[in-house]
Amino acid sequence: MTAETRPSAAASAPSGALVSLRGVSKVFANRVTALTGLNLDVREGEFLSLLGPSGCGKSTVLRLIARLTNPTEGSIEWRGGRPEIGFVFQEPTLMPWATVFSNVFLPLRFRGVSRREAKDRVEEALERVGLAKFGKAYPRELSGGMKMRVSIARALVLRPPLLLMDEPFAALDEITRIKLNDDLVQLKVSLGATIIFVTHSVFESVYLSTRIVVMAPRPGRIVAEIPVEAPLPRDEEFRLSGAYADKCRETSVALHRAMEGLSLA
Amino acid sequence: MLLRERLLEFVLPAAALILALFFWEFVVWYEAIPPYVLPSPSLILKTLYLDWHTLYGSLLVTLRITFEALLTAIIGGVFLAMLFAQSRIVERAFFPFAVVMQVTPIVSIAPLLLVYLSTGTAVLVCAFLVAFFPILSNTALGLASADHNLIDLFDLYRASRWQQLLWLRLPSALPYFLGGLRIGGGLALIGAIVAEIAAGSAGQGAGLAYRIVESGFRLNIPRMFAALLLISVAGILIFLFFTALSHLLLRRWHDSARGKEA
Numbered sequence: 001m002t003a004e005t006r007p008s009a010a011a012s013a014p015s016g017a018l019v020s021l022r023g024v025s026k027v028f029a030n031r032v033t034a035l036t037g038l039n040l041d042v043r044e045g046e047f048l049s050l051l052g053p054s055g056c057g058k059s060t061v062l063r064l065i066a067r068l069t070n071p072t073e074g075s076i077e078w079r080g081g082r083p084e085i086g087f088v089f090q091e092p093t094l095m096p097w098a099t100v101f102s103n104v105f106l107p108l109r110f111r112g113v114s115r116r117e118a119k120d121r122v123e124e125a126l127e128r129v130g131l132a133k134f135g136k137a138y139p140r141e142l143s144g145g146m147k148m149r150v151s152i153a154r155a156l157v158l159r160p161p162l163l164l165m166d167e168p169f170a171a172l173d174e175i176t177r178i179k180l181n182d183d184l185v186q187l188k189v190s191l192g193a194t195i196i197f198v199t200h201s202v203f204e205s206v207y208l209s210t211r212i213v214v215m216a217p218r219p220g221r222i223v224a225e226i227p228v229e230a231p232l233p234r235d236e237e238f239r240l241s242g243a244y245a246d247k248c249r250e251t252s253v254a255l256h257r258a259m260e261g262l263s264l265a
Numbered sequence: 266m267l268l269r270e271r272l273l274e275f276v277l278p279a280a281a282l283i284l285a286l287f288f289w290e291f292v293v294w295y296e297a298i299p300p301y302v303l304p305s306p307s308l309i310l311k312t313l314y315l316d317w318h319t320l321y322g323s324l325l326v327t328l329r330i331t332f333e334a335l336l337t338a339i340i341g342g343v344f345l346a347m348l349f350a351q352s353r354i355v356e357r358a359f360f361p362f363a364v365v366m367q368v369t370p371i372v373s374i375a376p377l378l379l380v381y382l383s384t385g386t387a388v389l390v391c392a393f394l395v396a397f398f399p400i401l402s403n404t405a406l407g408l409a410s411a412d413h414n415l416i417d418l419f420d421l422y423r424a425s426r427w428q429q430l431l432w433l434r435l436p437s438a439l440p441y442f443l444g445g446l447r448i449g450g451g452l453a454l455i456g457a458i459v460a461e462i463a464a465g466s467a468g469q470g471a472g473l474a475y476r477i478v479e480s481g482f483r484l485n486i487p488r489m490f491a492a493l494l495l496i497s498v499a500g501i502l503i504f505l506f507f508t509a510l511s512h513l514l515l516r517r518w519h520d521s522a523r524g525k526e527a
Contacts, residue, residue, distance in 0.1 A: 093414040
């Protein structure tokens with residue numbers, strides 16, 4: 001019944017799973033049930049998308065894994081201890097008073113790294129997201145897409161083996177979004193990190209993921225699991241392929257079924 | 266277009282002011298109003314020049330009280346706001362005191378303070394009391410309105426409370442604090458003047474307000490106007506100073522300091 005999130009709970013997750021959620025429920029203080037009896041294994045190295053309508057608890061799953069909130073019931077088990085985690089929020093969530101460099105430097109600062117020692121790593125992270133020249137700029141001088149890139153660079157700067165992304169591109173326009181999706185696929189391939197990505201876009205989830213978990217609301221639960229077999233990296237060719245269209249249809253049907261359940265309830 | 270805007274922004278208000286002064290001058294001359302009823306602007310300027318030594322000394326006294334009070338209010342207000350941000354219990358316990366201090370008109374407290382304290386201290390405390398609240402409440406609001414996602418981010422990286430305060434809450438509170446400072450700066454001057462007026466002839470003949478009371482007794486109306494003019498100018502300068510400071514500190518990042526071209 002208690003939340004076991006100790007890093008020492010080694011080897012309790014099945015092999016291949018980086019983290020396992022077992023019978024996890026979350027009830028908020030206002031008695032809203034965000035999740036009930038959730039079982040989920042996150043495999044090492046996968047790109048896992050949590051797809052569902054709003055209110056299905058997909059963001060709560062991320063917050064639980066990041067330990068920003070604790071489960072009411074159930075346990076979260078890590079294989080080999082809890083690793084460093086990068087988190088990208090729906091908003092860029094940058095400190096407006098600090099330069100791009102200082103924003104990306106922040107996680108290193110928490111780890112006691114001096115600004116001078118951090119220089120190379122911050123610049124490398126900025127280069128990865130294509131903002132090598134923008135270290136001295138202030139967030140307000142950047143476009144929405146660029147701010148989000150800074151946010152991603154900050155999440156990457158500690159080279160976390162696990163990256164959590166909570167609808168990071170939801171507020172961006174379609175063109176910027178497609179570009180960032182392409183770049184994220186490239187990043188995923190070059191980093192090899194495990195990524196858990198929350199979205200309410202069928203197309204985005206199919207394009208990016210190696211596995212999609214479809215969730216339904218009230219109470220939040222998993223209703224379908226769809227593997228996407230096409231190998232990474234993917235590009236425009238995949239986006240225009242029949243396999244992509246088929247997968248989108250399959251996912252879309254699963255999502256609609258999840259929402260029908262809602263209207264019957 | 267740009268020239269037109271400039272004209273509207275600076276030339277128009279200046280012209281209106283000058284026109285009003287000329288009208289005043291004209292009316293006083295035309296109606297032959299005696300100076301002890303209404304002095305003309307030229308006479309006020311002349312008095313300011315002739316009595317400069319006395320008035321300048323008084324101005325310095327008033328300004329010193331204002332800035333001492335403001336400095337104390339900044340230290341006290343920011344410290345208490347930080348305490349509030351750390352503990353809800355402290356905030357609940359102390360906030361009523363701050364509100365009582367705020368809603369009680371300073372004019373009504375001044376006589377009591379003059380009984381308890383020496384004149385100089387009473388005036389200082391009055392000015393402090395009025396400047397304190399806007400700085401406290403604005404800073405407390407600023408500390409509490411740090412971006413929730415950023416707080417989550419700090420939690421994710423296991424930042425200490427101290428790091429959260431120093432790197433997140435204080436910078437978030439800066440625009441609010443500066444807003445409070447702009448209000449508090451003007452209020453400190455008002456508080457100092459009000460307390461001096463309340464002290465009246467009991468004051469040791471120091472600040473500008475005392476000069477006004479004294480000139481009133483002597484029916485030296487031009488000097489009264491000259492002292493009033495100095496108070497206004499001092500208030501305007503204090504406001505402009507804090508506005509400039511605020512702009513300087515915020516111009517790179519805060520939306521309030523955003524230029525029109527951006």
